[in-house]
Amino acid sequence: MTLDTLPPHTGGAEHLARLLAQALLAGRWQPGDAFPRELDIARHFAVSRNQVRNALATLTSAGLLERTAGRGTLVREMGDWHLLDPLMSKWMTGLVNIDPQLVRAIYAFRYSAEPMVAGLAAQAALPEDLERLETAFAGMEKTAASTDLRGEHAEYDVAFHDATYRATHNLVWRQMGHLLRPSIMALVWGSQDRTGTLDDSLSRHRQVLEAIRNRDISAAESAAHEVLRRTAIDLGIVS
Amino acid sequence: MTLDTLPPHTGGAEHLARLLAQALLAGRWQPGDAFPRELDIARHFAVSRNQVRNALATLTSAGLLERTAGRGTLVREMGDWHLLDPLMSKWMTGLVNIDPQLVRAIYAFRYSAEPMVAGLAAQAALPEDLERLETAFAGMEKTAASTDLRGEHAEYDVAFHDATYRATHNLVWRQMGHLLRPSIMALVWGSQDRTGTLDDSLSRHRQVLEAIRNRDISAAESAAHEVLRRTAIDLGIVS
DNA sequence: AGTTTATTAAATGTCTGACATTTCTACAAC
């Protein structure tokens, strides 16, 4: 793998980092492969070595690369990636060709965890949490009709689930919210035929909201479970 | 808060980062406070501005700081910390004065999640996973007798729980393993009277191992639950 | 022949000083 097929670079070390990260996330280097040298990258994108170093430092902190003086830069395997780093979410968002293995892993996690999260939320939610949930849900309803609002709809979807994680009032669970965006965005780009499915999805979300509002723990758990089953269908994981 | 009360610096940007991170984790700056300027830090520790910048970049990537050109460096609030970043685990490990709120949050997460993790492990464990679990458990047994082996005992304890998370064979759950070390280490330094409690802890761990080996999901869940209850007692969260 | 020891090349890491950019404040002008 060389740099030749990457899109051009228009400015900012941050941008360069995203560019390289997305190439890595798309699997354009194999784990264990040698990553290009600093000077080659700098020359190729016509940026200073400094920007390259900053970008590579960022990728290293996300667990994508491993650098050692004298030897060079190696690509790490997927198991070492820091999937819960918010930067990763940013990079994965809007990336069309995410490794399906990754989407499934994130989904499997949500499937096992999110019912419990909803249950915890039903225990711990405060009025402000309910407000966030309601606002997000209203947004989902409002944007459900038109197909060219589906990007906006997905944002409200993310906000709804994120509000659930936040409502646990646990610092660790709250961090997990970062995983939601890539997972839900994969949904948007992955499924074409959304006719009818949205109504179903909406009603399932409504049940989660109602259960949390009623502080009904087991109802929240099973409702979240149902939402995730719907998601699985839309992701094509089950039929 | 000034830099004056920090220990000296003996070399390496990595070391400097750990020093500053631990000061932050111990709560020596309040969220929203201004962090010292680069040049002041450089002068105080007698290092180059470069090392300071690298260290601060690391802390920023962990969510501890927020930097903006022209304004300066601000300390972020605990809710923004990237608790699941492996660097954070490193920094927290061996830190005596961790904020009790943080220890409780991590424990609460484990209490809610780990039974499910054990259940998933019972479903997905492979022979190599069982081997890891057995090795770790054997180490725990071997080091249970003497009190001056309790550091080593804690390492086997961490290894045991980490093996459980790995046995789920899910990339996301596996990341959570990083949280274990600080949580378990807090146990070591927090509890003095360990006479008799170790036997109890060991037998509960053994039941988790047996349940996973027998692929008994609900047994694994309840056994893990029991281990966590034991931990809660030792952490002083419940009596 | 095989093992150890210098030598060299190539990569990342570090230092230094100058300069660029952003942000906030204060003060002046209209």
Add this chain to the structure above:
DNA sequence: GTTGTAGAAATGTCAGACATTTAATAAACT
């Protein structure tokens, strides 16, 4: 009062030289 401008203060960026680590190669010595 509002607007505009000048300046100070902080982080961000650049360029080039140099340091350090690593791996490979060649030389020297049993």
